[in-house]
Amino acid sequence: MAQAWPQPELPDVLGRGLAPLVYDSASDALVTAAPAGETATLYVCGITPYDATHLGHANTYVAFDTLQRLWRDAGFAVRYAQNITDVDxxxxxxxxxxxxxWRDLAATEIDGFRADMAALEVIPPDAYVAVTERIEPTAVAVAELLAQGLAYRVDDDIYFDATAAADVSPWSLGQESRLAPDEMLPIFAERGGDPDRAGKRDPLDPLLWRARRDGEPWWDSPVGPGRPGWHIECAVIALDELGDTATVLAGGSDLLFPHHEFSAAHASALTGEPAAQLYAHAGMVAYQGEKMSKSLGNLVKVSELRARGADPRGIRLALLSHHYRDDWEWTDASLPDALARLGRWQAAPIADDGGASLAALREALHRDLDTPAALAVVDAAVAAGGLSPELRAGIHLLLGIKL
Incomplete structure (x- = not known):
């Protein structure tokens, strides 16, 4: 298993918070994100390591780091898994x-990602798993889907039969994304799908196993030489590390379809159970009028901000100043504004408000991880005369900002 990054300090805080309400993309509703037992499980899709961590990545990982922190404050144990798509x-x-x-490029970018996450005080995954570490179990899962009649070959490639899977599992097409098939097709083509591939039973059927090609990495397996498709990788890692049904499956909103749609489909087809209790998605971060993306090259990189001397707490505060589900744009004022806020918080005197501000902080975050409302609670306490020791501990645990 890949090495993650160091665990940040997580202070004790007076009292207990509540299990948070989190927006479920599949049901379009706020749902209590709480496990049936004592351990909450979280799967957040990891990076494809071909460039440095940008603020869009950081926004997602800080968002679901907030969820982890709220779970811990509510008294749950947490098991968190994240993949690395290190062959794609x-x-x-x-x-x-x-x-x-390609292996050297992946290793370099993974090291950079670890450093950025550690600087931002993101709690590391308990299972940090590279796809190349799980080739064999992924191929075994593909073989199982073939044996069940839920997959088929086109030449030597293997595709998932979404129609057949919907007939025998809790999943159905559009269940997670709430998209109609005609809405799915252009997105599928744009995000790695191949709707025009001859021989497929349905244009939306996703690739499970890519047969060996000259000049590409490949592995021997029970289904022939090749490498896994994108969605089955996450399904297998999540099942191996978290069990049949995760509490929350999460990532950026650009993963909702097709990636999470079909990862959930694969997992449900293999187990007969829902892949997750709820599906949570963070918004996109833009820069210079366009969504921040590697393909466009309009990236604001965490490592570059840090190299210029930016306090990582300021970067984190800039991200937390937007609701995790919102799409928003990074501007030249984003970091200076956050650093000014951090300065006001650090300069605030010690005060005693009888625990009222800590309770208000918890209440703000309880309702769909509302970090802008939480920051406003702290701002109000500063304006009213200072921060209590209990609130300072709450800021550290729940917001990841040590003053």
Whole structure:
């Protein structure tokens, strides 16, 4: 298993919070994010390591770090899993463009991601799993889907039969994304799908196993030489690390379809159970009028901000000043505004408000991780005369900001 990053300090806080209400993309409703037992389980899709961590990535991981922190404050144990998509077309294309080995590129960018997450005080996953570490169990899962009649071959590639799977599992097409098939097709084509592939039973059927191609990495397996498709990788890692049904399956909103749709489909087809109790998605971060993305090159990188001397707490506060589900734009004022707020908080005197501000902080975060409302609680306490020791501990645990 891949090495994650160090665990940040998590202080004790007076009392207990409540299990948070979190917006479920599948049901379009706020749902109590709480496990049936004592351990909450979380799967957040990880990076494809072909470039440095940008603020869009950081926004997602800080958002669901907030969820972890609220669970701990509510008294739950947490088991968190995250993948690394360390073999995929974008990584191979970037490595070929730059004339370096794809494994070396992946290793370099994973190291950078670890450093950024540690600086931002993100709680690391308990299971940090590279796709290349789980080739065999993923191929076994594909073989099982073939044996069940839920997958089929087109030449030597293997595809998931979404129609057949919907007939025998709790999943049905559109269940997670709430999209109609005609809405799915252009998104599927844009995000790695191949709707026009001849021989497929349905244009939306996703690839499970890509047969060996010249010049590409491949592995021997029970279903032939090749490498896994995108969605089955996450399904297998989540099932292996968290069991049949995770409490929350999460990621950026650009993963809702097709990635989470079909990851959930694969997992349900393998187990007969829902893949998750709820599906949570963070909004997109724009810069210079466009969604921040590697393909556009309009990236604001965490490592570059840090290299210029930015306090990582300021970067984190800038992210927390927006609701995690909102789409928003990073501007030249984002970091200075956050650093000014951090300065006011640090300069605030010690006060005693009888625990009222800590209770208000918890209440704000309880309702769908409302970090802007939580920051407003702290701002109000500063304006009213200062921060109590209990509130300072709450800021540290729940917001990840140590004053």
């Amino acid at each position: 077309d974008p990584l191979l294309e970037r490595a070929a463009r730059d004339g370096i080995d």
